[in-house]
Amino acid sequence: MILPERLRHHFLTGRTRPARPDQVVRWFGAVQAQDFAGALWALAQRLAAPTTEAALLAAFDEGAFIRTHVLRPTWHFVAPEDLRWMLALTAPRVHAANAARYAELGLDARTRAAAERALAKALAGGVSLTRQELAEALGVAGIPPDGQRLPHLLMHAELEGVICSGPRRGKQFTHALVDARVPASPARSRDEALAALMQRYVASHGPVTARDAAWWSGLTIQDVRAGLEAAGDALTRWNEDGITWWVAAGPQAPARSRPRPAGGDDAVHLLPNYDEYVVAYRDRTVLLHPSTPVTSLAQSALLMQPVVHEGVHAGTWRRALPTRRGGPVTVDVQWIERPDEAEASESVAAAERYAAYLGAPLVVEVR
Template sequence: MGDDGRRHIGTAERRDRLALRQRLAGAARAGSPEEVAGSLVALHGTDPATVHLAVGARLADAAKTVEETERALYDDGSLVRMHGMRHTVFVFPTELTAVVHASTGRTVAARERSGLLRSMAQAGAPGAAWLAEVEESTLAALARRGQATAAELARDEPRLKERFVYAAGKSYEGVHTVSTRLLKVLGVEGKVVRGRPLGSWTSSQFRWAPAPRHPELDPGEAQAELLRRWLTACGPATEDDLKWWTGWRVTEVRRALAATGAEAVSLDEGTGYVVAGDAGPVAWPSEPWAALLPALDPTAMGWQQRDWYLAPELRPTLFDRSGNVGPTVWWNGRVVGGWAQRADGEVVWRILDGDGIGRDAETAIESEAARLASWVGTTRITPRFRTPLERELSA
């Protein structure tokens, strides 16, 4: 117990929770992409390759990674790629779309639409009534096509091609098409989602698709549900972790904590929170484990305070200047290095934190590298956000 009578959850136990609940220990691996996404709540989707790589690292049968992930995303529709927390693109279980939209999307959407109309007005472009006509026509065209690129939609609704100057006179002045800005607004409003890519599973070029229908939920109830799910997967977490991950105001975080009946615990970093009844010890992983996780993996990016699994001195090498993590090597619940893929397809890795790393660890990491290479095959992966170690290893 901590000095305040709360149960103390130390670093070792937090790493055990991570191993089991993030589906990283061998015995905890999942049987499907839906199980992976459900366990983690959200998979980072800004870099398309991250979704498949994050799933593959956690599947018991990684050979089916691409086939099964594309089935879930594009055939069954059990997973959906859409804007979520912090205005970031994620992949969620489809049943969570209503929760994500009500808890985070509405506020961002109102700001995005207002910003678009303001930019158009400053450029002397048509106003809200004109934009509403274009929006209605665009959504109708998308419904007819099922999935479509912005260029295909512009053939049906030519006004999408019209251009206006954004931020005239500013250092970041640019020319935007109506399609670029409007489709982004429709995405955060929960009206359209990212569809099947134009190329392979690593392609950043994609089609748009109509968003799955979902009920309109009360924002407070939706925030409580999202926080409950995230704490189940990632707890214990501090208030700062929760505020960072959700992108909410601190008052919203505290209200959601109270609504879920979250239980306070003691951490090395201060006060943390778990879902009610989850403060007790967890089962230890049955065996040591290694993992090769991709850039922007939800485990590596899951908390704002990361010292309990990532030594601060490793950050300049493993992160880019914007705070995006690159590919990481894990051993028993902590980041110990990074990996990359060379032009010839070889998966290479390097240990940066050798404390406690012995031959068993190196063997396990080598096995994970071989496992990754076996299902990636001839596909070449270059992270969207390059980091110093990844650039060096891939050269």
């Protein structure tokens, strides 16, 4: 029951799926995105109709979804209207996790505040700047950005709601002011925010446990349990073998979703690094292949470009991108156990979907 339900809630199976990438982001609440290209592919696999990487890049540049630090000390995609209240709820925990590193780098409260002012000044007027340009602005302000100081100062400013992702400049990422990219939204009380975040997480990832929710959100187990209870009738639970599982109580499909074309349910998925189907759970043992030992190392290995067959980890895949314009993308699918004819065919179909998404011809090997 667990894996079929999760596949459906993740929009990896099912007849009705979101029409746009920002709807996918909004449905999940947050999508882990330090692997930027991989996170875009994660969104693409959940849409009702095939799309391209170019279309998702355009949506990102337009600000349909934002990439910033939130929930845990890593990047996530979030919907613009969710950014402020999610930061208010989760940023204090991330700052606490980063406190020792701030101290090691000599980034005391005064330095971090001065850096925020310098970044805000440099980005005033709606401009967006690259990481190197922001480093230069910090240097001019007398704040050395050398080594790991720069990424931690930028992360701190993101967590404080000062800066977030801007439109790319060519292939370079930029930052912009949150006030320039994110519309104003009503503040939520802490209790409202806890309930909203837990409801969003359970609906999109369920069935889940409270420990899963604490891992995903970065919140304490006490806060998670308070949020689950505050969600009220929107969530339901059951106990099995001493474990409490949480699911959404009723239909939760996102607005403006639409049916997927016939034949759209895919048995094999080539998921990217840190896909929500894997990374969003504290306990990933249910995903392990029957022949895989239940170890922490095996659970961590699930994070790296897994092949998922009918919900279970079945192998890994690698890709080599075209070395020249119009060249092929090479996809190597390696199964844990030798695939049968149907599984091999499904692997090729999954690779073909990926190549079509990139707009490139395909060379594929299944083994």
